[in-house]
Amino acid sequence: MVPKEIKNQSVPQSHPRYSSLKYRHKIIEGMKNLVVAEAGLIAHGRGECFDYIIGEKTNETAKIAIKAAVATLLTAKKPVISVNGNVAALVPDELVILSKLLNIPLEINLFYAKEGRIKVITEVLKNAGASDIKGINEDMMTELNGLESNRRKVDFIAKADVVMVPLEDGDRTEALKRLNKTVIAIDLNPISRTALWADITIVDNIIRVIPEMIETTKQFKKLHTNELIEIINNFDNKLNIQKTLDLIIDYITKQKEEAFKILE
Amino acid sequence: MVPKEIKNQSVPQSHPRYSSLKYRHKIIEGMKNLVVAEAGLIAHGRGECFDYIIGEKTNETAKIAIKAAVATLLTAKKPVISVNGNVAALVPDELVILSKLLNIPLEINLFYAKEGRIKVITEVLKNAGASDIKGINEDMMTELNGLESNRRKVDFIAKADVVMVPLEDGDRTEALKRLNKTVIAIDLNPISRTALWADITIVDNIIRVIPEMIETTKQFKKLHTNELIEIINNFDNKLNIQKTLDLIIDYITKQKEEAFKILE
Numbered sequence: 001m002v003p004k005e006i007k008n009q010s011v012p013q014s015h016p017r018y019s020s021l022k023y024r025h026k027i028i029e030g031m032k033n034l035v036v037a038e039a040g041l042i043a044h045g046r047g048e049c050f051d052y053i054i055g056e057k058t059n060e061t062a063k064i065a066i067k068a069a070v071a072t073l074l075t076a077k078k079p080v081i082s083v084n085g086n087v088a089a090l091v092p093d094e095l096v097i098l099s100k101l102l103n104i105p106l107e108i109n110l111f112y113a114k115e116g117r118i119k120v121i122t123e124v125l126k127n128a129g130a131s132d133i134k135g136i137n138e139d140m141m142t143e144l145n146g147l148e149s150n151r152r153k154v155d156f157i158a159k160a161d162v163v164m165v166p167l168e169d170g171d172r173t174e175a176l177k178r179l180n181k182t183v184i185a186i187d188l189n190p191i192s193r194t195a196l197w198a199d200i201t202i203v204d205n206i207i208r209v210i211p212e213m214i215e216t217t218k219q220f221k222k223l224h225t226n227e228l229i230e231i232i233n234n235f236d237n238k239l240n241i242q243k244t245l246d247l248i249i250d251y252i253t254k255q256k257e258e259a260f261k262i263l264e
Numbered sequence: 265m266v267p268k269e270i271k272n273q274s275v276p277q278s279h280p281r282y283s284s285l286k287y288r289h290k291i292i293e294g295m296k297n298l299v300v301a302e303a304g305l306i307a308h309g310r311g312e313c314f315d316y317i318i319g320e321k322t323n324e325t326a327k328i329a330i331k332a333a334v335a336t337l338l339t340a341k342k343p344v345i346s347v348n349g350n351v352a353a354l355v356p357d358e359l360v361i362l363s364k365l366l367n368i369p370l371e372i373n374l375f376y377a378k379e380g381r382i383k384v385i386t387e388v389l390k391n392a393g394a395s396d397i398k399g400i401n402e403d404m405m406t407e408l409n410g411l412e413s414n415r416r417k418v419d420f421i422a423k424a425d426v427v428m429v430p431l432e433d434g435d436r437t438e439a440l441k442r443l444n445k446t447v448i449a450i451d452l453n454p455i456s457r458t459a460l461w462a463d464i465t466i467v468d469n470i471i472r473v474i475p476e477m478i479e480t481t482k483q484f485k486k487l488h489t490n491e492l493i494e495i496i497n498n499f500d501n502k503l504n505i506q507k508t509l510d511l512i513i514d515y516i517t518k519q520k521e522e523a524f525k526i527l528e
Contacts, residue, residue: 245516
């Protein structure tokens with residue numbers, strides 16, 4: 001259930017927490033390379049805990065939200081995917097594949113504007129094959145109303161109708177909603193402000209979400225616009241989040257009965 | 265519900281997440297000073313999440329476990345409190361007050377044996393007023409059987425009958441139990457291996473636990489040994505953990521009903 005710390009960098013693949021330890025290592029390396037902010041490590045840990053209590057898998061409710069998200073991105077006029085340090089450290093290759101499949105730009109948008117971070121994150125995305133990266137040229141930037149943090153500085157996001165925000169802070173999600181943008185959030189905390197404010201909330205780990213979105217995009221590209229719109233119209237975010245909370249309650253109830261069996 | 269990131273270092277005390285942000289800042293500073301390991305930031309984040317779902321307060325079940333813990337420490341023959349980097353960064357002053365009140369040594373015991381860490385943690389504890397610090401002289405150290413990590417190297421812990429392990433890894437708790445030691449754990453995750461293996465599991469945030477233990481110690485010092493033993497005998501750790509899981513289930517059930525009200 002609970003991860004051991006990384007003992008060394010060659011954790012065997014057979015280790016029950018291999019995947020979790022691998023991504024933890026990526027985040028720590030990301031911090032050393034300036035890609036990830038220090039607070040990004042704490043945020044990652046918070047995510048790990050929420051991941052445990054959803055069972056560390058893409059639940060049915062997440063799959064439903066992913067379908068609505070992909071349908072929305074495929075029918076949007078000016079969609080954009082926001083990228084922060086943790087996302088760039090964890091899933092750069094998958095994110096670039098998704099953005100190319102959807103023909104959507106990636107925009108670097110950071111909470112912590114430490115000197116040089118935009119440059120190293122740009123490098124990470126370029127190395128992963130990205131060609132259309134926004135948020136790197138100060139001359140193209142404008143400021144979002146109602147947002148104090150560094151995240152107020154936006155490029156393509158200012159004009160976008162749909163913004164996908166993986167691993168987001170609540171302030172920006174609120175600001176984007178107040179500007180009438182459609183927000184797609186990826187957030188392991190089902191009751192964060194971002195999760196509650198977003199139009200479509202995918203409660204799942206980004207390392208599983210982006211590959212699942214890639215597969216869904218491949219399928220949905222074959223659908224007619226009417227079919228995509230039906231998928232969007234049938235989606236109820238509030239209900240979906242409440243069902244996710246039911247899954248968490250079920251998981252903890254099960255743990256209550258089973259946890260001590262490991263000692264027997 | 266969900267913390268905003270630290271915008272600057274002068275977060276106003278009126279901020280709803282002031283306490284959480286203050287301790288997050290201490291952990292980040294601790295990493296910069298070598299007191300906290302990089303993985304300690306991730307562990308801190310994991311703790312933050314578990315703290316939310318117990319309602320960020322010392323619940324009745326934690327108070328019961330704290331009473332059993334203090335009674336156990338007061339009646340032990342050779343008790344010791346293990347200290348790691350996160351504990352030293354978060355509550356050094358309180359920990360020293362508790363160890364002096366109980367007349368129990370502090371032993372530095374680290375998972376990550378980075379050069380110089382023991383020295384800076386010793387400094388932190390000395391600055392907080394500690395006089396009896398173990399685990400700093402290699403000549404006094406022995407190795408615990410059945411433990412591979414750096415934590416196998418112990419000093420007074422080898423001889424102790426009762427070991428209090430705040431923020432622990434499961435491997436060491438198992439090793440201590442196999443050596444028939446009584447283990448008191450402070451762990452926000454009620455179903456971690458440490459939480460399940462320990463004799464007394466305090467599921468609460470260390471920043472609240474140590475002050476509560478100080479107050480309880482002051483009261484319990486007035487009790488007779490028989491009264492302390494009765495408190496210990498009446499304590500059922502498994503039942504107490506299961507009641508804690510019930511509290512978490514109640515909390516999430518309540519959130520399911522109330523979360524969306526903030527948007528109305």
